[in-house]
Amino acid sequence: MKMIDIEALVEKYDAGETTLEEEDQLAKYFSQEKVPAHLEVYAAQFRMFAQKKEESASEQEDIAHFLAKVEATKAVAAPVKQPFQVWVQWGMRIAAGISLVLLGFVAGKWYEQTNLADDAGISTVTTASTNELKLMKQVLMTSQDESSSASDRIQAVNQVQQLEQADKELVQLLINTMNFDPNINVRIAASEALFQFNDDPMVRLALVNSLKIQKDPAIQLTLIDMLIQLKETRAVDTMRKLLQSEEVLDVVKTKAEQGIGTLS
Amino acid sequence: MNIDEFTYKVLPARNKLFRLAKTMLQSKEEAEDTLQEVFLKLWTIRQGLHAYKSVEALAMKMTKNVCLNKLKSQKQNKMVDVMHLEVDSGYETPYKKVELQDSVSIMNAIFDELPQQQKLIMHLRNVEGYSFEEIEQITGLSINNIRVILSRARQQVKENYLKIQKYEDD
Known part of the structure; x- marks a missing residue:
């Protein structure tokens, strides 16, 4: 190729106007060893391009193999689910949920029954655990020796009030508390607790008898009220005695009169 | 498009893609990473490849974009390129x-x-x-x-x- 052509081509090349064919020609020309010094800059360029063209990615594992592996992992990761399978899966889940609920019911029933059988003599505890009950009894029993505070005992009595039934031991404890507790408030609370269990003849009798012993007007009033409500005629005699007593307050006397009127 | 067709249509561009990535990223390892990324992307959209006039042009475009993203994140991470340090000193x-x-x-x-x-x-x-x-x-x-x-x-x-x-x- 003539020198003039190259010069012209190079100029066009710099302006970015050469066609691909012309650039091919240039590349061919500059691939020869000897070029004029002032064209060395182009020679260097085209040699670099030629070198770059030879570069190739290192032979990694076969790309097709690689893609097949990708597909395989994908297939394992997310198997295509049939609609039927989905339904079965959901069905199983729902069934498991329902059976858990049923199991809960059955277990509850069974637990209740065994509890009844175990504590045949003792009443069923529905709102307080056996442990709590023991604690309550302990507190009430210590009322005599001052080792528990009045508020502790009131709390214990209040807890008893929440029970629906009470065993004999507990009733006896309450009666003792009502009659002999040093604190008046505890005594009133105990009487109120006992009133809950007024089906028990022992409780009724205890209330009647307690009125004979009690000296405090507040508890006297409470007891009279209760006895009136229970329509306990056995208490009439005691009330008459109260009327005659000189130590009894007028308020209590009025109440007792009212009681006598209602009961007899 | 199955693997055979994919191999036949897309793989011949492999070296071109590699050269482009290497020119842009100036690192052989990163270029090969890019290559694999691009092939994976192409593979995931293989069903839609028929719609393109030239798969090679698409692959080149994707390679260019992946490289640009990499360069961008390199800049953000302020990664110190040891190669460049040498050139610039x-x-x-x-x-x-x-x-x-x-x-x-x-x-x-x-x-x-x-x-x-x-x-x-x-x-x-x-x-x-x-x-x-x-x-x-x-x-x-x-x-x-x-x-x-x-x-x-x-x-x-x-x-x-x-x-x-x-x-x-x-």
């Missing part, structure tokens, strides 16, 4: 001097230092021999724009080369 090791005496190596260094866009266009045109229309498809630039960038790149290369030569002659 005015000090030249004897080894470097010997290397730079070779005109092609000088040209390589100049080429690597070009702005990303000029480098990209020059690579596509002179190394891969793409027509302006194909470059337009890959880069999304207009043909006129491509011409201007290309001519600027060529002049820049020439200027830098002559500067270095003059410095060496002095």
